[in-house]
Amino acid sequence: MLEVREIHKTYEGQPLLAGVSFDVHSGEIVCLLGESGSGKSTLLRIIAGLEPSDSGQVNWDGADMSMIPPHKRGFGLMFQDYALFPHRTVAENVAFGLRMQQLPKPVVQAKTLEALRAIHMETFADRSVTELSGGEQQRVALARALAPDPRLLMLDEPLGALDHSLRLQLMDELREVLHESRKPAIYVTHDREEAFAVADRLLILHQGVIAQEGTAKELYEQPANAWIAGFLGLGNLVPGVVSGLEPLTVQTSLGNLQANPGNLSFALGEQCSVLLRPKDAKISTEQGSRNTFAGNVRDCVFMGDYYKLEVEAGGQKLKLHSPNKIPCGNKVNFSFSTEQVLCLQV
Secondary structure (H helix, E strand, O other), rough: OOOEEEEEEOOOOEEEEEEEEEOOOOOOOOEEEEEEOOHHHHHHHHHOOOOOOOOEEEEEEEEEEEOOHHHHHOEEEEOOOOOOOOOOOOOHHHHHHHHHOOOOOOHHHHHHHHHHHHOHHHHHHHEEEHHHOOHHHHHHHHHHHHHOOOOOEEEOOOOOOOOOHHHHHHHHHHHHHHHOOOOOEEEEOOOOOHHHHOOOOEEEEEOOEEEEEEHHHHHHHOOOHHHHHHOOOEEEEEEEEEEEOOOEEEEEEOEEEOEEEEOOOOOOEEEEEEOOOOHHHHHEOOOOOOEEEEEEEEEEEEEOOOEEEEEOOEEEEEEEEOOEEEOOOOOEEOOHHHOOEEEEEE
16 A cells, blocks of 8 residues: 655745655556646656655655655556557567566466557557557557556556547556556546546645545535535536525625535634535526526527527626526526525635
């Protein structure tokens, strides 16, 4: 098991990591998710031994790794640019780490074929990597990281160089290969969709610390605060002030909203934000009594299963989902159930 304890790191005189601690258990895929510049890749490099920390410790099964050089840690790395050798074949690229271990040639060949089978590319063994698509190169880079049988896999934005449609295709494949390998893995990305698709557990890095951790479902259903909800793109965030406690009521520019506190507690007069998820909106022509508001449609876009509306109400521009097309300029009423209005701290 990997144990990361109280890692601190400054960059150009500014704190980048301010006491980061977490564990990665056997067979678990942990995702470090955060904005660009949040320290995700730096933390990965510290764990790999490629960069020193200012303080803190990296342990493997309780043993301190600080004096162990990167090539002896038994960790496999895969970077965004893949770093494949253009003058070598697919098999030669995959075999590189095995040859560095000075293994017998038959063993190298067997492990190379095994790694290529894991990514379903055994028939590409003799092909030049320059002839491969971006997605195929990504698979080869993963096979090269897996071939030496590392005790930990570390992937730094592995899909970042691919276009959106190809990323969507490879997310599930990547998760499947990682789980089949049964290797613990640390996966770095800034993309929520990618993190939710691949990881068993997510750690959100913000301002040098882990702002929240949990499964994708836990983060989606109960973000710790308004910043995390905004970063994850969970919906509309409307600022407000707590004006009542039983039931929890928030005064906003839309009007008073009865809200769900989730697992948080609030005080009268406290500044907060309410999260209104677009999919939870009920669009109607009738004015209801609770959590119902009126607005003007500024945009209406067909998204396949629904229409995405931009509605201006109370000085706010809200994204709402509607089953029906509503022309721009029309007035609409929209409502949210109390349970669906999540109150968050700022």
